[in-house]
Amino acid sequence: MARKKPEEExxxxxxxxxxxxxxxxxxxxxxxxMYAISQVNEGKYKILANALVTAFGNAPxxxxxIIVQTGGPNTSTAVTPKLPTPKPRxxxxxxxxxxxxxxxARDIMQVLAxxxxxxxxxxxxxxxxxxxxxxxxxLFAPADAKLSKTSEETLIAIAKVLKNDDHAIQIEGxxxxxxxxxxxxxxxxxxxxxxxxxxxxxxxxHGIDPLRLTAVGHGANQPVASNDTPQGRERxxxxxxxxxxxxxxxxxxxxxxxxxxxxxxxxxVPPAQ
Numbered sequence: 001m002a003r004k005k006p007e008e009e010x011x012x013x014x015x016x017x018x019x020x021x022x023x024x025x026x027x028x029x030x031x032x033x034m035y036a037i038s039q040v041n042e043g044k045y046k047i048l049a050n051a052l053v054t055a056f057g058n059a060p061x062x063x064x065x066i067i068v069q070t071g072g073p074n075t076s077t078a079v080t081p082k083l084p085t086p087k088p089r090x091x092x093x094x095x096x097x098x099x100x101x102x103x104x105a106r107d108i109m110q111v112l113a114x115x116x117x118x119x120x121x122x123x124x125x126x127x128x129x130x131x132x133x134x135x136x137x138x139l140f141a142p143a144d145a146k147l148s149k150t151s152e153e154t155l156i157a158i159a160k161v162l163k164n165d166d167h168a169i170q171i172e173g174x175x176x177x178x179x180x181x182x183x184x185x186x187x188x189x190x191x192x193x194x195x196x197x198x199x200x201x202x203x204x205x206h207g208i209d210p211l212r213l214t215a216v217g218h219g220a221n222q223p224v225a226s227n228d229t230p231q232g233r234e235r236x237x238x239x240x241x242x243x244x245x246x247x248x249x250x251x252x253x254x255x256x257x258x259x260x261x262x263x264x265x266x267x268x269v270p271p272a273q
Contacts, residue, residue, distance in 0.1 A: 097247045104161065104243060105130045111157040129167070129245040132158065133224075136175075136195070136237035143180055145194040147202065155199060158241060159206040165243070169203070170214045171196045172240040176233035177220040193217025199239055 105125050115121040115138060122133040139151040147155070162169060173192030185191040196215040204210045225232035 094247055097245055101125060101130050101167075101243070101245055104165065104167075107161045108132055108158060111161060112154065115154065127245070128242070130243040132241040132243075134239045134241065135234065136239060137234065139199070139239060140195060143182065143185065143191065145185070145191060145198050147198060152202065155202050156206055159203050159208055162203070162243065163207040167212070167246065168214070168244045169208070169212050170216060170242040170244060171199050171203075172222075172242065173199075173215075173217045174222055174224075174236060174238050174240065175220050176223070176236040177227045178233065188219035189217055191217075192219050195239060199241070 102125060105123050108130070109116055109123045112121045112123075112132075115134075116123065120135040120138050124131050124133070134154070138154060139147060141148070173194075173196035175188040175192050177188075180186075180188055180191055185194070193215070194217070196217050200213045200215040203213060220227070220236070223232075223236045224238075225235040227233050227236060
């Protein structure tokens with residue numbers, strides 16, 4: 001009896017549908033999970049925020065979530081807490097600082113009363129602080145930066161008033177527009193800078209913290225009177241001792257110019273009140 005020929009198995013060309021279905025199922029599960037974690041439960045968020053506040057003992061930054069669009073108008077959202085706004089300087093702190101600077105100005109005027117009466121020393125107060133303008137003739141010989149014995153006594157009297165204070169002190173040297181060219185001082189830049197440094201060094205030698213001191217030489221670039229007269233030139237030859245107020249100016253960031261505007265144009269700064 002003849003053996004029956006086995007039937008050939010037909011190849012299944014639709015087996016790829018099984019892998020495709022598995023892939024679609026996994027993809028669907030992935031998007032379901034992503035959608036689930038993108039939803040913010042405001043009630044749970046507030047509970048978490050209050051728990052963190054209790055743990056760290058600080059006031060909450062914000063309890064209302066901020067909606068941030070990531071794709072379109074109806075896409076997933078995220079939560080970002082608001083940053084606390086800086087507290088403005090209190091009027092009481094400004095008042096106390098102004099009174100402290102006024103008392104310091106009066107103390108300096110008292111110890112330099114004879115020179116103030118002669119017009120050789122001027123003490124002024126602004127929002128920046130207290131400025132003690134000393135005529136250079138009181139401190140230095142013409143075209144020189146060496147202190148005499150009398151000028152040292154004048155500066156030591158100022159140093160005693162400022163010694164126990166903690167405000168920053170900026171010492172500025174100024175000259176008139178008369179040119180100078182010596183081996184020690186090739187120009188008014190060097191003369192004014194060394195005069196300011198000499199005063200700063202004496203202050204340091206008499207107990208003022210060097211970290212509070214800054215010496216600057218302006219040469220003839222900041223006159224306070226006309227250089228066309230002898231009296232004006234004498235006024236311009238001076239040393240300014242500036243005691244800087246800690247609350248003189250609020251610190252603000254300078255914004256970038258909007259697109260399409262000229263960034264070289266700067267708005268005028270209003271004068272200090």
